[in-house]
Amino acid sequence: MKAPAAGSPVAPGEIVSAFAIPGDCVSIVPFGKGHINDTYLSRWRGADGAGPAAGYLHQRINDKVFRRPDQVMENIARVTAHLAEALRREGLGDIGRRTLTVVPARSGENWHRDRAGGWWRTYRFIGGTRAEDRVESSAQTGLLGAAIGGFQRMLADLPPPPLHETIPSFHDMRYRYRQLDGALAADAAGRAAGVGAELAFFAANRERGSALMEGLENGALPARICHNDAKLNNILLDDATGEALCVVDLDTVMPGTALFDFGDLVRTVAATAAEDETDLARITFDAGQYRALLAGYLSEAAGFLVPAEAALLAEAGRNLAQIMGLRFLTDYLAGDVYYKTERPSHNLDRSRNQIALIRSMDAVWGEINRITMEELEKVGL
Numbered sequence: 377m378k379a380p381a382a383g384s385p386v387a388p389g390e391i392v393s394a395f396a397i398p399g400d401c402v403s404i405v406p407f408g409k410g411h412i413n414d415t416y417l418s419r420w421r422g423a424d425g426a427g428p429a430a431g432y433l434h435q436r437i438n439d440k441v442f443r444r445p446d447q448v449m450e451n452i453a454r455v456t457a458h459l460a461e462a463l464r465r466e467g468l469g470d471i472g473r474r475t476l477t478v479v480p481a482r483s484g485e486n487w488h489r490d491r492a493g494g495w496w497r498t499y500r501f502i503g504g505t506r507a508e509d510r511v512e513s514s515a516q517t518g519l520l521g522a523a524i525g526g527f528q529r530m531l532a533d534l535p536p537p538p539l540h541e542t543i544p545s546f547h548d549m550r551y552r553y554r555q556l557d558g559a560l561a562a563d564a565a566g567r568a569a570g571v572g573a574e575l576a577f578f579a580a581n582r583e584r585g586s587a588l589m590e591g592l593e594n595g596a597l598p599a600r601i602c603h604n605d606a607k608l609n610n611i612l613l614d615d616a617t618g619e620a621l622c623v624v625d626l627d628t629v630m631p632g633t634a635l636f637d638f639g640d641l642v643r644t645v646a647a648t649a650a651e652d653e654t655d656l657a658r659i660t661f662d663a664g665q666y667r668a669l670l671a672g673y674l675s676e677a678a679g680f681l682v683p684a685e686a687a688l689l690a691e692a693g694r695n696l697a698q699i700m701g702l703r704f705l706t707d708y709l710a711g712d713v714y715y716k717t718e719r720p721s722h723n724l725d726r727s728r729n730q731i732a733l734i735r736s737m738d739a740v741w742g743e744i745n746r747i748t749m750e751e752l753e754k755v756g757l
Contacts, residue, residue: 386490392418392434394488395479395498402429414438417501431501432479436494437487441714442627445495447540449486452497452626453478454539455531455601462530473502473614474622502622505612509650514668516618517645521672523620524606524637529676531601531629539601539630546604546628547636549585549695552702553578556709565711571724574705577731578698585698587691588635596684597633604628606637608644634685635692638673642693643700645669647733651700654725659732663743666693670751678755686757690748694737701730 388404399420407417414436419429437445459475468474479498481488488496511517545551556578560568591597603610605628612622644651646666649658670689674681707714708723717723737744 386492386494388416388418388434391488391490391496392416392432392498394481394483394490394496395432395434396482397430397432397479397498398422399430404434407433431503433499433501435497435499437497437627439495442542444540444542445487445497446485448542448627449478449497451539451542451629452476453486454534455626455629458534459527459530472500473505476500476502476622476624476626502612502624504615505621506615507609507612507624509609511608511645511665512618514664516613516620517665517668518672518675519618519620520608520611520641520645521638521669521674522676523611523623523672524603524641525673525676527606527623528600528602528634528637529680532680534601541630542628543630546630547632547696547699548589549699549702550589552699552706553582553585556702556706559706559709563709565709567709567711567724571705571709574701574724574727574731578702578705581698581734585695587688588633588639588695591684591688592633597635597688598682598685599631600634601629602632602634602637603640604630604632604636606640608641634677634681635688636696638670638677638689639692639694639696641669641673642666643697643730643733646693649729651729652722652726653729656728656732659729659736661733661736661740661744663740663747666744667747667751670748671754674751674755674757678757681757683757686752689752690741690744694734697730697733697737701727701734704730 389401392401392404397420399422401418401420403419404416407415416434418432418434420432421429437448439445442448456476456478460471463471463474477500478486479500480486486497490496511520560575588597592599603623605625610623610625611620612624613619614621646662646669648660648662653659704723704727708727712723715723
């Protein structure tokens with residue numbers, strides 16, 4: 377969003393003091409560059425002043441995007457507790473760095489509302505990690521795929537009730553087309569005349585884009601708990617080992633198809649440029665990275681995927697790139713009211729970027745299918 381959801385004038389120091397953190401706050405600084413929420417990092421020392429300052433992340437939840445922040449936090453609290461228990465069962469150490477830890481407010485809730493109505497949450501900061509916008513090697517790519525496959529596997533036995541749907545119709549392609557149609561008809565920012573080529577592309581691909589949602593609706597694809605925003609920079613890497621350590625940004629964890637997560641990784645990992653690259657000639661699909669990503673993902677996911685999911689793995693990356701291209705173009709036509717932007721054409725550039733990626737995928741579609749079949753055969757699917 378271009379503006380925080382609640383427009384809160386409350387000082388960060390007042391926010392952090394609302395959470396049940398021991399010791400004294402010694403610093404608060406802005407943190408990160410996410411598309412949606414505002415985030416601060418605070419450092420705290422214990423009463424004895426000894427040892428390094430502990431870090432905490434404080435994030436304002438955008439309640440224009442997430443209309444029920446309390447339900448978002450209920451989901452996250454359940455998911456992170458379940459992941460922690462699954463990690464303990466599997467005998468993995470350093471659990472506090474392998475999943476987010478929610479810090480409750482002093483009120484006892486998993487969130488705090490400031491006096492201006494803003495919604496806030498706090499996590500323990502996971503130090504010694506980084507998020508990347510580009511992969512460094514095929515080995516790293518495989519670890520990223522395994523991280524998302526493992527995330528889905530560990531959440532497969534989350535007990536009832538179902539998680540809340542934090543953004544209804546989030547990956548519903550037909551809904552996203554209806555949004556585009558509405559933004560085009562309204563033309564609130566007077567930009568429709570300049571996007572004829574992009575509109576023509578999305579019109580030509582409208583039917584193909586519905587494959588994943590149709591599979592969910594007719595029951596061919598099982599509904600699973602998935603991240604729903606599993607792009608590359610939502611996986612923290614360990615600075616020392618390079619391990620894909622922790623999946624973050626859990627606001628959209630809710631029921632969907634496992635293919636949404638795999639597809640988001642494909643479009644952000646197997647692309648040769650970042651999603652706001654403006655030189656379209658630099659945006660191609662890297663089949664080698666796709667193979668490494670798929671192999672890593674299947675190392676964790678092969679045990680739970682059904683044949684219908686396996687059959688659509690190749691389509692998943694293309695599908696998620698199409699959804700994101702639609703969303704970026706819709707926001708551009710609406711006047712950039714959803715995503716943070718750094719220039720007037722930023723959302724249009726992002727949409728063109730995703731179109732270029734889809735075209736590159738289509739140019740090597742036979743190779744993508746061949747790689748998919750070979751990797752599925754290796755794991756007996």
